[in-house]
Amino acid sequence: MRIIIIGAGITGLCAAYYLQKAGHEIIILDKSDLKDGCSYGNAGMITPSHIIPLASPGIVAKGIRWMFNSESPFYIKPRMDLDLLTWAWKFYRSANEENVRRSMKLILDYNMMSKGLYQQMAEEESFEFSFKEKGILMLYKTAKAEEEELEVAEQAKQFEMVTKRLTAAEVQAMEPNNRLDIRGGIHYPSDAHLSPDLLMSGLKKVLVERGAIIQHGVEVNNFISEKGKITGLSSNKGIYHADQYILAGGSWTPQLGKGLGVQLSLQGGKGYSFTIKDLKNNLNYPSILTEAKVAVTPMGNNLRFGGTMEIAGLDLSVNSKRVKGIVKSIPNYYPDYDFRQNLPQKVWSGLRPCTPDGLPYIGKAPKYDNVVVAAGHAMMGLSLGPATGKLVQELVDREKASLPMTLFDLSRFS
Numbered sequence: 001m002r003i004i005i006i007g008a009g010i011t012g013l014c015a016a017y018y019l020q021k022a023g024h025e026i027i028i029l030d031k032s033d034l035k036d037g038c039s040y041g042n043a044g045m046i047t048p049s050h051i052i053p054l055a056s057p058g059i060v061a062k063g064i065r066w067m068f069n070s071e072s073p074f075y076i077k078p079r080m081d082l083d084l085l086t087w088a089w090k091f092y093r094s095a096n097e098e099n100v101r102r103s104m105k106l107i108l109d110y111n112m113m114s115k116g117l118y119q120q121m122a123e124e125e126s127f128e129f130s131f132k133e134k135g136i137l138m139l140y141k142t143a144k145a146e147e148e149e150l151e152v153a154e155q156a157k158q159f160e161m162v163t164k165r166l167t168a169a170e171v172q173a174m175e176p177n178n179r180l181d182i183r184g185g186i187h188y189p190s191d192a193h194l195s196p197d198l199l200m201s202g203l204k205k206v207l208v209e210r211g212a213i214i215q216h217g218v219e220v221n222n223f224i225s226e227k228g229k230i231t232g233l234s235s236n237k238g239i240y241h242a243d244q245y246i247l248a249g250g251s252w253t254p255q256l257g258k259g260l261g262v263q264l265s266l267q268g269g270k271g272y273s274f275t276i277k278d279l280k281n282n283l284n285y286p287s288i289l290t291e292a293k294v295a296v297t298p299m300g301n302n303l304r305f306g307g308t309m310e311i312a313g314l315d316l317s318v319n320s321k322r323v324k325g326i327v328k329s330i331p332n333y334y335p336d337y338d339f340r341q342n343l344p345q346k347v348w349s350g351l352r353p354c355t356p357d358g359l360p361y362i363g364k365a366p367k368y369d370n371v372v373v374a375a376g377h378a379m380m381g382l383s384l385g386p387a388t389g390k391l392v393q394e395l396v397d398r399e400k401a402s403l404p405m406t407l408f409d410l411s412r413f414s
């Protein structure tokens, strides 16, 4: 089949990768210049350890406390917007034990499937994307954060995940070239990390080499339908036709869905990152600074710091107060990395596509059998990219799905 994929982020490229392997002809359309969207500047962590969805007990109270601090890791910009208000209400309703209980095993299986596909990709493909299976470290400074992290580790152990509690000295021994100022940490050896920029350029290269067409600067704005099928789409560059259509538009997917009668509750969660280049003594392990909610990832000789979650619409502008919040927190854990006097010049921002319950939307558009939607992977879109791509291919080819799909239903909030 001739398949048009809207969106060349990790979700769109992975869908293209598996659909192309299954023998389909691929056209990918993207409105951006394909250089630095959300799938490029992220923290590069592959996180089977992260089995608890964002919508979980305690998050609402924490979020409200954080909202009064301009440098905190989480913020919702108040605005009179019906989509935001309904999303916030659904998020509030989802942040409970029941949501966590029913999602955890699925999130773990989804992550493990995806990591397995990354291993296969690293083995089979000629392009290098710095895929390293060293696990990640959850680092903490306070007794309270330690207690919270031990509780999370305990839950992970119930799913037979290996976790290792480490003293400050043990973490320091893993990072002999960089000073640490922490109380301790937890090592999740199941996790991995990679360089998103290398992954994205490698994927685009092999897709094109194998015959895919990737067009940038093409903004899709509507669909043409006939007898329960989509027959074409309109864009700023004209009309395109295909047999199948995949909507992988990240935080912009609700706008695309409207043209198909699909209502998706989804908000962009803005985050920032900056990358320090050419370090002589880089860190060995990626880590999450748990109190600050900052991710730190070595990528070759470079070191990337990322964090904050700001629900502020589709605005990508950089809020310097939030960036300062990230910068200030780093030397509390890594005293050698103090950028307060010399703020990073180049700060990247990206929008995580966040659903109210922390699970993505993956499925066929109810009214149109030849449209598949795949969006809403929030903080784990990179981790879940290959598994999502495979699930999309299975839907298109009407194969048995590798995972139970009910919780990904597009209409679960309608």
Ligand SMILES: Cc1cc2nc3c(=O)[nH]c(=O)nc-3n(C[C@H](O)[C@H](O)[C@H](O)COP(=O)(O)OP(=O)(O)OC[C@H]3O[C@@H](n4cnc5c(N)ncnc54)[C@H](O)[C@@H]3O)c2cc1C
Residues within 6 Å of the ligand: 006, 007, 008, 009, 010, 011, 012, 029, 030, 031, 032, 037, 038, 039, 040, 041, 042, 043, 044, 045, 046, 047, 218, 219, 220, 221, 248, 249, 250, 251, 252, 253, 256, 269, 270, 271, 272, 273, 295, 306, 307, 349, 350, 351, 352, 353, 374, 375, 376, 377, 378, 379, 380, 381, 382, 383, 384
């Ligand atoms: C600071 C930060 C750190 C992160 N760290 C991690 C991490 O360590 N691990 C992890 O797993 N995830 C991480 N994430 C999340 C991850 O980056 C996202 O979940 C993922 O990139 C989403 O991918 P996507 O392909 O669904 O969306 P996107 O990457 O946003 O791609 C969607 C594409 O669709 C295009 N598009 C939209 N509408 C249209 C239209 N109408 N016409 C044409 N094109 C359109 C857009 O231009 C865009 O290129 C992080 C995110 C942030 C912000």
